[in-house]
Amino acid sequence: MSDDRHEDLLAQRESVREQEQEREDTPSVGARRAAAALAGVANVPGVAKPDAILVADDMSRHFGGVRAVEVEHLEIQRGTITALIGPNGAGKSTFFNLITGFDRPNSGRWSFDGRDISGAPSFRIARHGMVRTFQLTKALTRLTSLENLMLGATGQRGERLLASLLRPAWAAQEAGIRHRAEELLARFNLSHMRDEFAGTMSGGQRKLLEMARALMVQPDMILLDEPMAGVNPALTQSLLGHIETLRDEGMTIVLVEHDMDVIMSISDWVVCFAQGKVIAEGRPDDIRRDTAVIDAYLGSQRSLQEDQT
Amino acid sequence: MDVLAVLSVAVRGALGPEAAIYALAAIGLNIHFGYTGLLNFGQVGFMLVGAYGTAISVLSFDAPLWVGVLVGMACAVVLALILGIPTLRLRGDYLAIATIAAAEVLRYLYRSSFAEPVTGGVFGLVQFAGEFYAVNPYTAPLELGPLRFSERALWLMTVAWGITFLAAGLVWLLVHSPWGRVLRAVREDEDAARSLGKNVFAYKMQALVLGGVLGALAGSLLAINSQAITPDAFIPIITFYLWTIMILGGASRVLGPILGSIVFWFLLTFLDAFLRGAMSAGWIPGGLLAPSDIGAVRFAAVGLGLMLLMVFRPAGLIGNQKELRLDVR
Numbered sequence: 001m002s003d004d005r006h007e008d009l010l011a012q013r014e015s016v017r018e019q020e021q022e023r024e025d026t027p028s029v030g031a032r033r034a035a036a037a038l039a040g041v042a043n044v045p046g047v048a049k050p051d052a053i054l055v056a057d058d059m060s061r062h063f064g065g066v067r068a069v070e071v072e073h074l075e076i077q078r079g080t081i082t083a084l085i086g087p088n089g090a091g092k093s094t095f096f097n098l099i100t101g102f103d104r105p106n107s108g109r110w111s112f113d114g115r116d117i118s119g120a121p122s123f124r125i126a127r128h129g130m131v132r133t134f135q136l137t138k139a140l141t142r143l144t145s146l147e148n149l150m151l152g153a154t155g156q157r158g159e160r161l162l163a164s165l166l167r168p169a170w171a172a173q174e175a176g177i178r179h180r181a182e183e184l185l186a187r188f189n190l191s192h193m194r195d196e197f198a199g200t201m202s203g204g205q206r207k208l209l210e211m212a213r214a215l216m217v218q219p220d221m222i223l224l225d226e227p228m229a230g231v232n233p234a235l236t237q238s239l240l241g242h243i244e245t246l247r248d249e250g251m252t253i254v255l256v257e258h259d260m261d262v263i264m265s266i267s268d269w270v271v272c273f274a275q276g277k278v279i280a281e282g283r284p285d286d287i288r289r290d291t292a293v294i295d296a297y298l299g300s301q302r303s304l305q306e307d308q309t
Numbered sequence: 310m311d312v313l314a315v316l317s318v319a320v321r322g323a324l325g326p327e328a329a330i331y332a333l334a335a336i337g338l339n340i341h342f343g344y345t346g347l348l349n350f351g352q353v354g355f356m357l358v359g360a361y362g363t364a365i366s367v368l369s370f371d372a373p374l375w376v377g378v379l380v381g382m383a384c385a386v387v388l389a390l391i392l393g394i395p396t397l398r399l400r401g402d403y404l405a406i407a408t409i410a411a412a413e414v415l416r417y418l419y420r421s422s423f424a425e426p427v428t429g430g431v432f433g434l435v436q437f438a439g440e441f442y443a444v445n446p447y448t449a450p451l452e453l454g455p456l457r458f459s460e461r462a463l464w465l466m467t468v469a470w471g472i473t474f475l476a477a478g479l480v481w482l483l484v485h486s487p488w489g490r491v492l493r494a495v496r497e498d499e500d501a502a503r504s505l506g507k508n509v510f511a512y513k514m515q516a517l518v519l520g521g522v523l524g525a526l527a528g529s530l531l532a533i534n535s536q537a538i539t540p541d542a543f544i545p546i547i548t549f550y551l552w553t554i555m556i557l558g559g560a561s562r563v564l565g566p567i568l569g570s571i572v573f574w575f576l577l578t579f580l581d582a583f584l585r586g587a588m589s590a591g592w593i594p595g596g597l598l599a600p601s602d603i604g605a606v607r608f609a610a611v612g613l614g615l616m617l618l619m620v621f622r623p624a625g626l627i628g629n630q631k632e633l634r635l636d637v638r
């Protein structure tokens with residue numbers, strides 16, 4: 001490796017460390033706003049939030065004898081980063097599927113932004129402003145990265161059959177969408193893959209692509225199912241920074257994540273699932289000490305270590 | 310054996326109206342499968358309703374021929390809705406089953422004796438396209454060395470190839486638009502498209518209707534071409550020829566079906582003429598191959614060619630070979 005390259009890397013690492021440091025030292029506007037909004041909220045499962053964007057009631061989904069989801073009541077506060085944690089098979093992904101219309105619950109009602117969307121088809125829920133990514137990525141393999149992103153834009157005139165034949169009717173809008181897609185590609189370090197088929201991308205790149213594509217929808221709320229799985233540390237840091245920026249701009253983010261360091265560093269609120277139920281929710285620091293969470297998810301070893309540090 | 314004669318027969322086959330008609334129907338299939346990923350195994354059913362829609366309108370209702378063609382296309386819209394509404398929300402295989410069955414049911418329906426007063430039953434319908442030939446602008450046959458096209462053939466070729474290239478142009482415009490992008494996204498992953506707010510069902514329906522209408526138009530042209538149709542001209546094997554043509558040329562390529570059809574018809578007519586010539590010249594011993602076997606042998610040879618193609622150019626003649634090598638993860 002040349003010296004230049006090495007210097008570069010060192011500088012890059014330094015800047016990442018600085019970013020981290022900065023984040024820990026000075027909470028961002030969004031973080032402060034979220035903390036203030038959630039200040040009076042108690043640490044009990046199903047607690048009401050002052051300004052909930054998503055409210056779910058009596059949601060249940062059974063697969064044969066498996067009670068995958070049994071959520072009595074859950075609210076997600078607007079403008080926060082809420083982390084969903086819980087052991088494998090706890091029902092986090094199934095809960096995502098239910099509220100985004102990709103799966104039908106056995107029972108339950110849920111509303112988004114004050115609008116009842118129980119049983120609405122998934123594409124309509126996405127249009128209302130709640131967009132999700134998938135745990136197993138769904139890259140559109142025979143579309144280029146750029147096309148993947150451009151697809152995400154909503155309200156495209158050229159997506160109507162007859163209008164699509166009239167290029168002048170949508171060319172200007174298309175150029176704007178292309179511009180936005182290129183910006184997002186750059187933000188996710190994917191510019192070099194712009195014209196490559198998404199099918200040629202690595203697993204981690206696909207995760208990034210999917211998240212960028214979801215952002216093209218410009219949703220009010222985004223549900224990320226393990227967005228950092230398989231993404232390298234430096235990029236994880238920059239992604240986390242990006243997610244915080246989105247929150248600071250007012251977007252609501254719900255993410256499923258297994259990395260406790262990530263959760264502690266960025267989430268404003270944590271909801272812990274186990275065997276389909278919400279067993280605990282609260283601020284990250286409270287959740288780390290919650291006995292129910294330790295028993296079901298963290299394990300006593302882990303929480304002890306963290307208390308010592 | 311006259312090599313030049315054999316070749317000229319093959320060229321006539323490759324450029325003839327049938328090649329254009331099959332290309333047109335395959336363009337419809339390409340919208341279904343190549344761009345949207347819909348498994349339509351009953352394209353011949355759309356051709357059937359197009360052909361009969363045209364003939365019946367003219368013969369039973371005294372409608373002008375062009376109205377008949379429009380009626381045929383309208384029938385395809387209805388057929389697509391009937392097939393699509395129950396199946397397009399389900400997994401892809403259901404459409405495959407429904408289309409293959411519907412095409413056969415339609416054939417039996419049109420040949421049944423109770424439908425005979427309208428459809429002509431097994432005997433079919435004849436002489437309904439006089440108007441078309443009455444406006445033939447060609448007054449003399451075209452002769453290019455050993456190649457000879459009659460005025461009638463020229464007129465048919467002009468119209469059939471004209472419509473086919475228009476359809477290809479339409480497809481080009483569509484797939485190079487945001488609408489086409491959604492279509493391809495649906496082909497790749499329906500759930501991903503849904504998660505971005507696309508009404509997948511509506512897009513699949515539009516694709517099914519559009520491809521079906523092109524199939525019906527091909528059916529109308531087929532009827533006009535032969536001036537005689539019987540239900541048994543619309544057997545399932547036609548659908549599989551169309552699949553062969555589409556895959557041969559390259560699925561999800563605008564010109565794929567056109568190239569595929571030309572090559573398909575060239576090979577078919579070439580082998581036919583060649584085998585006949587070789588047999589009468591005594592090159593093939595009579596015990597090995599009887600003249601009645603030629604029809605089967607030429608299809609076997611086309612099948613062999615297709616297998617070789619799949620080995621060496623799996624995405625078809627002009628398909629994007631890179632696309633096909635993408636692994637699925």
Ligand SMILES: Nc1ncnc2c1ncn2[C@@H]1O[C@H](COP(=O)(O)OP(=O)(O)OP(=O)(O)O)[C@@H](O)[C@H]1O
Pocket residue numbers: 063066067068086087088089090091092093094095135
């Ligand atoms: N389609 C299905 N059919 C049958 N059982 C299912 C189905 N989907 C999920 N389950 C079951 O529901 C339970 C919850 O699964 P889910 O995928 O929601 O877990 P998760 O919390 O996302 O886990 P992980 O952290 O491993 O992603 C599991 O026991 C799983 O076996």
Ligand SMILES: [Mg+2]
Pocket residue numbers: 092093094135225256
């Ligand atoms: Mg999961």
